[in-house]
Amino acid sequence: MDTDTERTRTTETTAADGTGSTTAERLDGAIDAHVHLMPPKLLRAIRGVLASEAGWSFSHPVERAGIERTLHEAGVTRYLALPYTHRPGMARELNEWVIEAARGSAMRTPFATVHADDEVRAVVREAFEAGARGLKFQCPVQKSGPDDSRLDPAFELAAEYDRPITFHAGTAPTFEASPHVGADAFESFLESYPDVRACAAHLGTYEVEAFFRFAHEYDNAFLDTTMALSARSPEYLGFDPATITDGELDDLSTSIMYGSDVPNLPYAYADERAGILARDLPTATLTDLFGRTAERFLGER
Numbered sequence: 003m004d005t006d007t008e009r010t011r012t013t014e015t016t017a018a019d020g021t022g023s024t025t026a027e028r029l030d031g032a033i034d035a036h037v038h039l040m041p042p043k044l045l046r047a048i049r050g051v052l053a054s055e056a057g058w059s060f061s062h063p064v065e066r067a068g069i070e071r072t073l074h075e076a077g078v079t080r081y082l083a084l085p086y087t088h089r090p091g092m093a094r095e096l097n098e099w100v101i102e103a104a105r106g107s108a109m110r111t112p113f114a115t116v117h118a119d120d121e122v123r124a125v126v127r128e129a130f131e132a133g134a135r136g137l138k139f140q141c142p143v144q145k146s147g148p149d150d151s152r153l154d155p156a157f158e159l160a161a162e163y164d165r166p167i168t169f170h171a172g173t174a175p176t177f178e179a180s181p182h183v184g185a186d187a188f189e190s191f192l193e194s195y196p197d198v199r200a201c202a203a204h205l206g207t208y209e210v211e212a213f214f215r216f217a218h219e220y221d222n223a224f225l226d227t228t229m230a231l232s233a234r235s236p237e238y239l240g241f242d243p244a245t246i247t248d249g250e251l252d253d254l255s256t257s258i259m260y261g262s263d264v265p266n267l268p269y270a271y272a273d274e275r276a277g278i279l280a281r282d283l284p285t286a287t288l289t290d291l292f293g294r295t296a297e298r299f300l301g302e303r
């Protein structure tokens with residue numbers, strides 16, 4: 003289906019905020035490529051860690067209905083549901099939960115995860131057979147990255163089943179000392195698995211230049227914008243989105259997809275996309291960022 007003509011940009015609200023009027027726009031038919039749909043208890047535990055390590059606080063609901071209300075109000079009609087687990091022995095059950103939660107839904111596209119100390123091949127094969135559309139690794143939290151040989155069976159199955167992988171591969175926001183992230187590890191994956199589409203979340207911050215180069219050089223390299231292109235990014239991620247030009251986004255729009263980290267986004271959902279919408283980007287570029295690229299990533303176009 004060609005969604006070009008269906009995805010329309012409409013004004014949702016206009017609010018005076020004392021500094022002039024702001025417009026939060028709605029993008030009907032958008033895809034959010036980075037949402038964490040997990041059991042609420044687990045999401046709350048993850049929030050506890052983010053709160054203590056990054057000092058963030060959260061107000062988005064963690065239950066599915068609340069998450070989807072937030073997305074729906076913004077015109078998001080589909081999202082990638084990304085689980086991850088910091089402990090071995092949890093992935094199987096977590097994957098089943100996500101896949102089950104997505105069953106029969108056009109809005110939810112379930113991903114799966116695995117811990118490097120799990121029976122990697124068995125857990126991933128089961129997840130793919132049950133309907134997982136890709137894999138997610140939160141590398142610093144899971145303490146294994148895109149160059150971890152313990153994950154090779156997962157990567158080989160991703161190639162066999164043609165399923166993409168999203169990695170938290172960058173050093174932001176608090177992982178500069180982690181040996182499991184960084185541009186080199188991601189590039190080694192791109193070279194080792196040229197048939198597996200791999201996304202670096204958060205534009206690969208803080209090594210954005212290197213990750214943008216990968217998006218230029220490797221057909222299988224993707225980036226998501228999560229928390230990196232917002233007016234709130236300097237405050238929360240320690241990254242200034244003004245260092246990325248409109249031209250760069252335009253050039254790489256077929257490799258970059260919008261994501262939000264909802265529900266673990268420490269500011270309003272509208273703020274996450276407003277920074278992109280405020281740019282002077284052609285409609286075709288917005289159509290890529292807010293949908294077509296995610297469809298490419300999933301292997302649907």
Ligand SMILES: [Zn+2]
Binds near residue numbers: 036038263
């Ligand atoms: Zn995330």
